[in-house]
Amino acid sequence: MQIPDIPNTHALIMLLLTAVALYFFRRDDIPLETSSLAVLVVLCLVFTVFPFEIDGKHLEPSSLFFGFGHEALVTVCALMIIGHALVRTGALVPVGRNLAKLWKISPTLSLLFTLIVAGALSAFVNNTPIVVLLLPILTSVAIRTQTDTSPMLLPMGLATIVGGMTTTIGTSTNLLVVSVASDMGLPRMGMFHFSVPALIAACVAIAYLWLIAPKLLPSRKALLPDTSPRLFSAYLNIDEESNSKGKTVAEILKLTDDQMTIESIQRKPDYRNIRPFPDTVLQEGDRLQVKDTPEQLKEFEAVLQATLFSGAHKVDDDHPLKAEKQMLAEIVVIQSSELDGRTLRDVQFAKRYGISVLALHRDGKAMDIGRRSIGNVVIHTGDILLVQGEAEQLSELRETQGFLIIDGASDLPYSQKAPMALLVLFFVIGVAAIGLLPIAISSICGILILLVTKCLDWKEASAALSSQVVLIVVASLALGSAMMQTGGAEYIAQLFVALAFDLPPAGVLSALMLMLAVLTNIVSNNAAAVIGTPIAVSVAQQLNLPIEPFILAVLFGANLSYATPMAYKTNILVMNAGGYQFSDFIRVGMPLIILMWISLSFLLSWLYLW
Structure with a gap:
């Protein structure tokens, strides 16, 4: 084994910055937007104060802002808006209603059908709206049948991640990997370019989530029972x-x-x-x-x-206090909520909605805070609020974007614009699939149609965007580009090849995927994917092997975010709604990662290397 020579100073700085960035991306006490912006600022300052020359030309710090106009980011944002339109118009309501009916007939087959539908929809739509759609339905089913939600919710959430892996538009991770690889000179991958190995592995995953995962999950109690003091x-x-x-x-x-x-x-x-x-x-x-x-x-x-x-x-013994018309409900804060990153006091929640917050649940447990202090706590996506209010007030809140009420009885909204929202989705996917328009352009056209037909207004479209996604994508693209241009990515690739020198090509490919699988469960999957892509290219070039399977190893590895709640945003939603603990994700997610890793390693080696 020959250890590669130490790279240049700029490459070492990029490697150090990458390690620091991954650490801060992992921190819960620092907003991901702040960490991402800090990475971008430090990158620009480094190349401004200490200029770096490439082939006689200086690397311009301003060139690191290219991520803001990158087609991958444009596509990600456009698809987030289209997914939001499907939720706002209730376009997926028929799917939800039919699933709810099917559960009455056969719970076992219904779980299988739910997993398949969740995965299939997530191949074309951001999986957050799918989870938002299915959470109240499955909760309602559990209440009506007096069964536990534990065997339903976590498998459903993981099925959406599995399904999102099967197309280039299924997740922002896929779009980033494909776009970065294209920027590096590789042929552009079509929408279904890697669907064959992904679908085969997805079948294995769905079978596991249907037959085995529910048996591994213990029964979980309701998160916020009605024992909290009423007002x-x-x-x-x-x-x-x-x-x-x-x-x-x-x-x-x-x-x-x-x-x-x-x-x-x-x-x-x-x-x-x-x-x-x-x-x-x-x-x-x-x-x-x-x-x-x-x-x-x-x-x-x-x-x-x-x-x-x-x-x-x-008020006396003969006339005690009564909370007439008052109801308790659990509200999940989802990505587009105005509460995300703010306090209840900041948005004047009680005054605006006429609803009182009794308790707050986060990361699988109730927060040990007094009711008076809840108003000063910064709320995050996935938090659950136990609230009290009248039926009409809760109904109005249900129509407000950014909140998901899990009361087992909520009616899903449906509007006359739903068919148009579905047609727009089919248009965006169809013209991109046949190669008539790139997905970035077709998705932008789709947003224009949604706005013109008033399926969405600009306020709703902007609410669908996530500053976290925008900044993590931009910072990751900038960091990946800097690593590639300074030689940092090549050094990591040389080190990786040196450590895996005894392995056959298929073993190196498998080890690369495993490394990304571990990384994506610790930090943002987008960051792992963007940083891992140039490393994969360098590894393939040094081994004189086809580049495509190594790119796909990064793509698939970065999607294996099953073992921790923080690995994927919908994991947090599912964790809080189902009352799961951290150990539940490890108990179910680790075997799934191993199954997918073995399946995909074999498939990629068989299709590309043997």
């Missing part, structure tokens, strides 16, 4: 003897240690509502409208020396 609306009447008379709102809030929230003040003689400004002075006869737990309300009554009323009755 009750009531009135605190300021009597003649009350020590609050003549005090300002700010002063009485201080008496309650700022625990009380006054929704409005009703003032005589006509009990009109006035706003509870801090300097508003309370008068005798004022009624403070508040909402809290019974214990807190009684505490406020004592501290303010007020009288607690519920409706027209004084």
